[in-house]
Amino acid sequence: MDRETKVSMLSGQDMWTLPEVPEIGLPSLTMSDGPVGVRGTGWTEKSIALPSPTALAATWDLDLVRKAGLVLGLEARRKGVHVLLAPTINLHRSPRGGRHFECYSEDPLLTGLIANAFIDGVQSQGVAATAKHFVANDSETDRMTANVQVSEQALRELYLLPFEMAVQSGVWAVMAAYNMVNGKTMTEHGELLSGVLKGEWGFDGIVVSDWTAARSTEETALAGLDIVMPQLFSPWGEELAASQVPDEVIDDKVRRVIRLAERVTKPADVTEIDGRQAAREIAARSFVLASNDGVLPLQETQTVALIGVPAHELRIMGGGSAEVNPEYVTTLETALGQKAHLATDPRATLPPAAGPLWTDLTVTCFDEQRTVLLSQPLETAAIRWIGQFPVENLARVEVSGTLSDAPGTHTFSVRGLGAFKLSVDSKVLFDDTIWPDMSDPIGFLKPPEQRVAAIVQGAQQVRLSHDVMTESPFPAINFQLGHVPPQPEDLMEQAIEAAAAADVAVVVVGTTEDVESEGYDRPSLALPGRQDELVSRVIAANPRTVVIVNAGAPVLLPWADEAAAVLLAWFPGQEGGNALADVLYGRAEPGGRLPTTWPRAEQDVPVWDVETTDGLIAYQEGLFIGYKAWDAAAVEPLYPFGHGLGYTQWVYETLVATEESVSVTVRNDGTRPGREVIQIYVEPSEQMPARPKRWLAGFAIAEGESGDVVTVTIDLPKRTFQQWAEGWQTMPGEYLVHAGHSLADLRIGGVVHVT
Ligand code: BGC
Secondary structure (H helix, E strand, O other), X not given: OOHHHHHHOOEOOOOOEOOOEHHHOEOOOEEEOOXXXXXXXXXXXXXXXXXXXXXXXXXXXXXXXXXXXXXXXXXXXXXXXXXXXXXEOOOOOOOOOOOHHHOOOOOHHHHHHHHXXXXXXXXXXXXXXXXXXXXXXXXXXXXXXXXEEOOHXXXXXXXXXXXXXXXXXXXXXXXXXXXXXXXXXXXXXXHHHHHHHHHHOOOOOEEEEOOOOOOOOHHHHHHOOOEEOOOOOOOOOHHHHHOOOOHHHXXXXXXXXXXXXXXXXXXXXXXXXXXXXXXXXXXXXXXXXXXXXOXXXXXXXXXXXXXXXXXXXXXXXOEOOOOOEOOOXXXXXXXXXXXXXXXXXXXXXXXXXXXXXXXXXXXXXXXXXXXXXXXXXXXXXXXXXXXXXXXXXXXXXXXXXXXXXXXXXXXXXXXXXXXEEEEEXXXXXXXXXXXXXXXXXXXXXXXXXXXXXXXXXXXXXXXXEEEOOOOOOOOEEEEEEEEEOOOOOOHHHHHHHHHHHOOEEEEEEEOOOOOOEOOOOOOOOOOOOOHHHHHHHHHHHOOOEEEEEEOOOOXXXXXXXXXXXXXXXXXXXXXXXXXXXXXXXXXXXXXXXXXXXXXXXXXXXXXXXXXXXOOEEEOOOOOOOOHHHHHHHXXXXXXXXXXXXXXXXXXXXXXXXXXXXXXXXXXXXXXXXXXXXXEEEEXXXXXXXXXXXXEEEEEEEEEEOOOOEEEEEEEOOHHXXXXXXXXXXXXXXXXXXXXXXXXXXXXXXXXXXEO
8 A cells, every 4th residue: 555545544534433445355344432322423312321330340340331332342343343442441530530430439449440341242242342541631621732740650559550551452453642641742752652551551442532632743643643533633634644754653553554454344243131130130239238227128119209400311421422312211110100300400500391291302503505405303302413414515503392371481592602593482582692702612611691581372373593603613513492391399399299208209310411421520529419418308398218329429418327228320321210119129239339438528529620720730648549648647428439338237257358359258148148348457466658558459259149158369560569660660578458348348358478
């Protein structure tokens, strides 16, 4: 092949695909997000939506995580996707990180083991998994440019470790992040891309840029980047062909692309798997029962007051590139067949028009001459087309629908960027352009909202039209017609009354799309709106209150000690409602354990800052993130790392430890079948200067009926007793080896001498 043809293989031809090269039989390869499903090349294609990554990690169940990967591998095959842009294996450094829900854990070993199981599942179907974002992309503030200053030791022992494990287990793709590390942009970071990843670790797959992260031609090519995505703003193509980059460097990249193509076009052993069933099973196993005074599991005969907006509209995934469109969503309302008392809406913006008050919700596309190009029904009045439009020559998009007769004051909203006109029965309520300052293009996913109130009577025809910016280089349309009907004043009071009258109150609280998303970090960990007030009032009305927390990341639960039970449900995917009902009624065991510490108060959080100063974010805490930092600060969190109750109790009977492995025998001492995540922590007998007090060394699951005795053997990775000091070095000495139910509930121990 000539240099031009070779170079053409290395950049996207559009938002998601690489060009084909027919003369060598190379097909076009398609990439797609992301960790919970496989979105496909259109923004609105349907895909399975599994629980979010924090939920997956909370299962601590590698077989189940492998199954999740398998489901997505199959989904990718079904959709013709060759490269899945997941897993996200950055760490929970600060709980404020906007993509916290999309990463696994604060612990690098747990992150790496979960990631490997996921990668194994995806790749077993002949689909490449992509370990991202390499590296130290642990928060979102100024993410395009933030310069992360981190010591070599923290980089090696924490942030690089999951990537190293992914490479060892054979991942086929790695994504280079937007940010800089120690003064170098990651797509130009020769030391880490060519030196560590490809050189030291022997990675033979492709390094793809995060979308628009490549901002130079020669530096990126020489540093070890192999593929630039997407086509838009790509500094490669003709510039790379004409550059001084030697042919051998180009050839290495071309070989990697061909190797990838070989890997992802082989027929795979097609496995049959019920994705919906898997989604339900994974969700149930991920729920962390944080406290329970015996109120759970519920009895079928008890009356239940179901309360909270997320009981009606469960938030099943976090925002940003990880979003997919499932065919359906189960909520607690649908699963229990009972209406929820909405009480108070925590959302900062109005939900898109949808539901029984609306008929004929339609999107219509027009060209410049106002000829209709496309008209199709909508389930909700929201449009999100990113990367490509459903039709060419699009000049105007209109969302319309009929609002049935509901007399009173309705609130409508326009949320989007650009020129909009909103009319209700031909009366124009809004006609203006919305255009705030935006530094990160991801701000596009969180556009501002303009509200208008209207007193209406009789059925209304509502229209929101948007004129497309034809000169914009980036094909993207994201807007919605928001609506809330007239609200009774006393929704909160009704909920409290219902709680008082029922045997049990089940309140669902959570974060909203304004809180947890790619593109921005969280300013606070508090639940939005009046949700804390709601929970406290419900508990006061009925002490038998179960609180379900629908959030992908830690939030503050100031009423936690008063609730009869607290169940942390993450973003549970499309089967979330059914899985919650399974766990509430004891048809499934709440198998989850916390992959990250939950604080009691913001001021206790050891690593809080995500902001940059003069472009810099210094990881001053070194090795001390997560529970290692909580240990060092000697502050008790609300819920410690590894915490989570089941519906039975386990007794730890024996432990046998060597440098290589630990065997633990446990007995199910309760009356029900159950599962126990046996966690192993090692602790130097004499504290080592500047090192954490103790750390996770492995885990395994025991499962059994009442009375069953189960023995598990857990291999300890060789890194357990090693540290990075200009190379991996063993730290000889005496170590306590603990096995237990969580970091704060260690049950049995032994001693090993490391030589
Ligand atoms: C995200 C990546 C994602 C890519 C493509 C970027 O903004 O950081 O995680 O894979 O977009 O959607």
